[in-house]
Amino acid sequence: MSAHDFLVELGTEELPPKTLKNLGQAFLSGVEKGLKAAGLSYSSARIYAAPRRLAVLVEQLASQQPDRSVNLDGPPVQAAFNAEGQPTQAALGFAKKCGVDLAQIDVSGPKLKFSQNIAGQPAASLLPGIVETSLNELPIAKRMRWGARKTEFVRPTQWLVMLFGDEVIDCEILAQKAGRLSRGHRFHHPDQVRISKPSTYLEDLRSAYVLADLNERRALISARVAELAAEQQGTAIVPADLLDEVSSLVEWPVPLVCSFEERFLEVPQEALITTMQDNQKYFCLLDANGKLLPRFITVANVESKDPAQIISGNEKVVRPRLTDAEFFFKQDKKQKLESFNQRLANVVFQAQLGSVFDKAQRVSALAGFIAAQIGGDATRAARAGLLSKCDLASEMVGEFPEMQGIAGYYYAKHDGEADDVALALNEQYMPRGAGAELPSTLTGAAVAVADKLDTLVGIFGIGMLPTGSKDPYALRRAALGVLRILIEKQLDLDLAEAIEFAIEQFADKVKAEGLGLQVHDFIFDRLRARYEDEGVDVAVYQAVRALSPTAPLDFDQRVQAVQAFRARSEAAALAAANKRVSNLLGKFDGEVPEVVANALLLEPAEQALAQAVFVAAQAVAPLAAARQYRETLEQLASLREPVDAFFEAVLVNADDAEVRANRYALLAQLRGLFLGVADISLLG
Secondary structure, X not given: OOEEEEEEEEEEOOOOOOOHHHHHHXXXXXXXXXXXXXXXXXXXXXXXXXXXXXXXXXXXXXXXXXXXXXXXXXXXHHHHEOOOOOEOHHHHHHHXXXXXXXXXXXXXXXXXXXXXXXXXXXXXXXXXXXXXXXXXXXXXXXXXXXXXXXXXXXXXXXXXXXXXXXXXXXXXXXXXXXXXXXXXXXXXXXXXXXXXXXXXXXXXXXXXXXXXXXXXXXXXXXXXXXXXXHHOOOEEOOOHHHHHHHHOOOOOOEEEEEEOOHHHHHOOHHHHHHHHHHOOOOEEEEOOOOOEEEEEEEEEOOOOOXXXXXXXXXXXXXXXXXXXXXXXXXXXXXXXXXXXXXXXXXXXXXXXXXXXXXXXXXXXXXXXXXXXXXXXXXXXXXXXXXXXXXXXXXXXXXXXXXXXXHHHHHHHHHOOOOHHHHHHHHHOOOOOOOOOOOOOOHHHHHHHHHHHHHHHHHHHHOOOOOOOOOOOOOHHHHHHHHHHHHHHOOOOOOXXXXXXXXHHHHHHHXXXXXXXXXXXXXHHHHXXXXXXXXXXXXXXXXXXXXXXXXXXXXXXXXXXXXXXXXXXXXXXXXXXXXXXXXXXXXXXXXXXXXXXXXXXXXXXXXXHHHHHHHHHHHHHHHHHHXXXXXXXXXXXXXXHHHHHHHHHHOOOOOOOHHHHHHHHHHHHHHHHHHHOOOOHHHXX
């Protein structure tokens, strides 16, 4: 069967740059889905996406569907006809499903049968429908209409190229009649471009100043920006999203270096970078020390004979933006950072929980409490908590919301606050996402944990629990943030105590009954997924959770110890023994003695186990006190043989009540040693 290359290119007005990549991928997968459903084989397919076009090139596409046969079984013959030989509903329904009259159904066997050979259709007749369906199914939030037509698409369409081999496929899609004429660059080559065949598509457009391949444009911009930055003795900040967006804005990228006045460098560089990236789509340059250079790179869409014109145009456009940032910075510095709290007293944090200033006061008290527990400075943590929300009322954050925390840092430094207090104003928001940076100071860690716990306690305390899809206060993220800070920075904080302290700060604004446990469980529930991501078996998490440790660091140390213990040869047997002991103790009706009476140990196996338990208890006492859980379990692994021997030789439920109770006391001691780390009976 013969095969040809197939090309479809839909020309449009400029497509939205933030979604161009996704639109292209969706178009490609829609076409591939259609080809597979039609049974049309091909060797490869790829997408080309540029500001004014979406194109799919399919190589070696079969020119014809293969013939196929359809064999369908229907209802049994006795169910298909009644006693008079008349067809029943079952028979008529089967014929309808097959799309034929009952006369064409085979009734000679035990069941009705329908067989048909279907001749394959030419690909050329199927492709318009496949392309149209794919375009209709694109993920477009808002479709446009243009002119007097009813046609709708993300942007008005301008032309359509559809070639199968050398031939144009005759059709009309989205108000455009298919042909072989594309268009070149809007300024360099506004004329039509003849696409001779699908395989020459890229080169035909390249000669008309259009790089149709988004990946090629992206790589070109990335390489040229890095080159220009190096010429300026700097490195460019190139966020992946910004690079994608800029690559989607231009057909013929030409990066150029521009400048701004050095006086603007007195403004926090984060504000300058934010405005240049978000509003102007520029790449900013940093020197070797990470300080902003008074340069930026813009990506023009033309190869100008006079690039100085483009450069000065961009410099003129950016100046008012930077002047705004400078003005806000100077205005804010006219008053002390702390004075912004007066404005926040009138800003509602949450209707039932009071103002943002109320929150700052609660965070201040809680941060001081936490700092004292984790070896930080309670006074400085309380100070940072009090200032933590001030910059939300500043002009700078009003204009650049991304500056919250960062602006506070600069204003606190300007006011002469301690370094860790200033840093904490930004670190309170850390981690800002999964895997993101954690606070560098104990003061920052205390404020970050306090801020998150205050939100969790307050929102849970008024009954606004997160649901599967709704979590407006980002409580899951807050809980994960608390866990990451305490575990990864090795900070030993009893969360139960901190949560109770947080509840007290709210006084009667929250329902305190059962609240502490609810918040505590919500936070520790988040650990399950964290450990699963790290490859820790859920049974290990549950073995530790059964003991309800209240400090996340302690919880993690136990989990790591149990995970290591599981790899030991003794683990399975000891887990099974613990399960057996747990079951026995659960069924014992009576008081288990606290002390094992040596005189009542009759069997050699129980005497040996009692001795082993005694030795192990002496050995692990200092280890457990030092929270050396891994070493504790390594020590307890030696109990495997005496435990196995005990269960083989000794009848726990002895007839003599005293002997029986004594054996239970021994088992309770054995179990207690393991419960010092985790409930390993849950590992079995």
